[in-house]
Amino acid sequence: MLSQAQLSQFEEDGFLVVEDLLDRELDVEPVVAEYEALLDDLCAGWVDQGRLKSACAELPFEQRLVKVYQAGCQYTQPLDIALPGGEIRADTPIHLGPAVFNMMRSPRLLDAVESFIGPEIYSNPIQHVRIKPPLRLVDEGDQANSMLAKTFWHQDQGVTMPEADDTNMITAWVAISDATAENGCLQVIPGSQHGGMVTHCPGKQTGIPDHLINEELARPVPVRGGGVIFFHPRTKHGSLNNLSDSFRWSFDLRYNPIGQPTGRPFFPGFVARSRAHPESELRDVKAWADSWYAARELLTIAGSVTLHRWDANAPVCA
Numbered sequence: 001m002l003s004q005a006q007l008s009q010f011e012e013d014g015f016l017v018v019e020d021l022l023d024r025e026l027d028v029e030p031v032v033a034e035y036e037a038l039l040d041d042l043c044a045g046w047v048d049q050g051r052l053k054s055a056c057a058e059l060p061f062e063q064r065l066v067k068v069y070q071a072g073c074q075y076t077q078p079l080d081i082a083l084p085g086g087e088i089r090a091d092t093p094i095h096l097g098p099a100v101f102n103m104m105r106s107p108r109l110l111d112a113v114e115s116f117i118g119p120e121i122y123s124n125p126i127q128h129v130r131i132k133p134p135l136r137l138v139d140e141g142d143q144a145n146s147m148l149a150k151t152f153w154h155q156d157q158g159v160t161m162p163e164a165d166d167t168n169m170i171t172a173w174v175a176i177s178d179a180t181a182e183n184g185c186l187q188v189i190p191g192s193q194h195g196g197m198v199t200h201c202p203g204k205q206t207g208i209p210d211h212l213i214n215e216e217l218a219r220p221v222p223v224r225g226g227g228v229i230f231f232h233p234r235t236k237h238g239s240l241n242n243l244s245d246s247f248r249w250s251f252d253l254r255y256n257p258i259g260q261p262t263g264r265p266f267f268p269g270f271v272a273r274s275r276a277h278p279e280s281e282l283r284d285v286k287a288w289a290d291s292w293y294a295a296r297e298l299l300t301i302a303g304s305v306t307l308h309r310w311d312a313n314a315p316v317c318a
Contacts, residue, residue: 002018010230035131077092083267121257121274122259122270124256129251132147170232171233173250185221202308207238
């Protein structure tokens, strides 16, 4: 559990860095191994399709991702742990592996989450993995893609539907690799959660217009691999560009009290912890995966999905 001093700091700043919260052997290394195996499978498939000349199995994970990207193979969605907005197809890829599921349910992570929202914890389905290459390797046309380059300024409440405006949501930004100012760590405006929600503008990303952000107040927030940054849903934050020679790898996870709206009613969440009804906790990774596959089937029939409430024609977006 977190200390009162940590919770007081969170109340003041709207975010809290907790270094080394996750156990590297139990939480982090299994995720890395799972993604290495996933990339093996993806590369084999791309070779069979003639899209990749070689599986490059002799290369380390990051160097293989570079080869995949340079060959024009889209890797961000096959590695992601949620479905995208827009068109959903029956074959839209998503990764739903046991190591990721176990990390989302890590008792170390949930103990900290419980300090913020209480012991009845629901895993909110607004979640992503971001494995960002050095900016110099990213094509110009992809440099507004938050999965590959910097994330624009936003509030996490701003990318939900209005149903969740009163939800007691907490974001857990989990660092798999070290996040530094050089490789594109997050930047935050401390105390900005007290100002309420501001208009976001849809486009290549959904974000807050630049003229509504005072970047002089921005503060970079580095964190070591295995550490977690917790965010209030109205804290203004984004990320820097990755100007290093290595990848920056993180997970965006969110939690809210059981029974409160998630802001993405068409995506499935699950009970991660319940002190009152432990039998309701989801412990079966197949059931978690099947819930996403069922959602994908329904959304394929619907044709597309909208992830936010904003209108590009709003005056501040002009």
